[in-house]
Amino acid sequence: MVNKLMWEVDRSDASLSAFKTDPAAFLDDWVTIGQSPVSPYPEGGSLTAVERDALAAHDYGDLYAMGVNPFLLWQFARSVSVPDEMTGDELISSFREAVEPHGYPDFHT
Amino acid sequence: MAEIVGVLGVTHNPLMWSNLRESVPEDLVGVTANFERFRSIVTDLDPDVIVLIASDHFHMLMMSNMPAFMIGKAPSMRAVHPNEVRQFGLTPSRISGDAELAVHLLGGGDLTQRIDFAFSDEPWLDHSSVIPLLFLTPGLDVPVVPILTNCNAPPLPTARRFAELGTVLRESISSFRGERRVLVVGSGHLAHELGGPRQFLGTSPDPDFDRKAVSWMASGDLDAVVDATSFERLTEAGNESYQFLNFITCLAVAQGRPASFAEGTPTRFGNLPFFAWETS
Numbered sequence: 001m002v003n004k005l006m007w008e009v010d011r012s013d014a015s016l017s018a019f020k021t022d023p024a025a026f027l028d029d030w031v032t033i034g035q036s037p038v039s040p041y042p043e044g045g046s047l048t049a050v051e052r053d054a055l056a057a058h059d060y061g062d063l064y065a066m067g068v069n070p071f072l073l074w075q076f077a078r079s080v081s082v083p084d085e086m087t088g089d090e091l092i093s094s095f096r097e098a099v100e101p102h103g104y105p106d107f108h109t
Numbered sequence: 110m111a112e113i114v115g116v117l118g119v120t121h122n123p124l125m126w127s128n129l130r131e132s133v134p135e136d137l138v139g140v141t142a143n144f145e146r147f148r149s150i151v152t153d154l155d156p157d158v159i160v161l162i163a164s165d166h167f168h169m170l171m172m173s174n175m176p177a178f179m180i181g182k183a184p185s186m187r188a189v190h191p192n193e194v195r196q197f198g199l200t201p202s203r204i205s206g207d208a209e210l211a212v213h214l215l216g217g218g219d220l221t222q223r224i225d226f227a228f229s230d231e232p233w234l235d236h237s238s239v240i241p242l243l244f245l246t247p248g249l250d251v252p253v254v255p256i257l258t259n260c261n262a263p264p265l266p267t268a269r270r271f272a273e274l275g276t277v278l279r280e281s282i283s284s285f286r287g288e289r290r291v292l293v294v295g296s297g298h299l300a301h302e303l304g305g306p307r308q309f310l311g312t313s314p315d316p317d318f319d320r321k322a323v324s325w326m327a328s329g330d331l332d333a334v335v336d337a338t339s340f341e342r343l344t345e346a347g348n349e350s351y352q353f354l355n356f357i358t359c360l361a362v363a364q365g366r367p368a369s370f371a372e373g374t375p376t377r378f379g380n381l382p383f384f385a386w387e388t389s
Contacts (some may be wrong), residue, residue, distance in 0.1 A: 007167050011192050026216025041173070070348045071261055072167060077304075079192065092309045100306040104344060107262045109172050 001045035005030055006076035016079050023056045047080045061098030067105040111285035114154045116363045117147055118295040118356045118384035121240040139374040143383040144244040151245050156292035158207045158252045162355045163237040163296040164260035177266045178224055178274060181232025181255040182211035189235040205252040209353050213285045241296045252384040262353040268338040271354040272331060275361025295359035298383050299373050302347035313379040318346035326384045329367040331360050
């Protein structure tokens, strides 16, 4: 479900804006919507406390170590952090530093 | 009867679009030259339709519903998603399809092919389809039948399965009764990483893989490339290298002929693939 959330934030301008404005509220809504899914393409989903904390904190190293999809993680990171938090080059450096200790986690779902 | 007039394989790195819009940086001169070379091939071949083998990047297909191979069968389709406008400066557009050929490739009235394709009546193409088309057919004026492959969300189809896809496409294109000059275009990467520790190194994450990959295509060694491209070996080359599998499909469409042009063009984004096969 973390993959799905990162996907939603990156692909939708409205979701990206909502997440950047108030991550906690966005994550609350995500879980609430996920409890009453609308057929056939359910929105929202469940999150563990650890997943929720890592998403809200933009902790890309923790998310990577969990085995989220690396492509979706990078898309999410770039959309969320650039340019508001840092430049693209700064994200490349800090992202590498965050994920390097974890090698290549299995990201099969 | 339909005729496969050529097979091409090219990069779909979207940074080529955002970096080549105004001028040509020194490290992209080779890429620009190869796109011009391939655009000239397309002009000479004068295709009626492009069968495009590309990998959707979680735009149409997500883990909630992930097929191995999907055919877009629509007379017209959307292209470019909102995040690709934001990130790469791509422009939303519409691209014509060839629903008649697409339905035939799907199996006709029944799903009778050896590949159990998924299908979409509302395909919405992303940069993996649009970047090759923009460079090869800048007017987006050649109808397209997209074959979207899962190269991004493991478990993936094996390399052997991608080769089988190429064989099935070759046979089914050749058995289509409509008059069509068909160009097959594969879209993908050589060694490539995104979202891992080796992204944006300024060079390829695995130059040895790139050399071998180009060699397999240049020699037409289908068995060797299938045997050498396990999920583990592709991960070693970079965690986005799975999209090389689309070129195995291209090689199988070309019946394992040696490519007439095979190059991993060096750039700061890694070595970018350019493959061409003559089919007659």
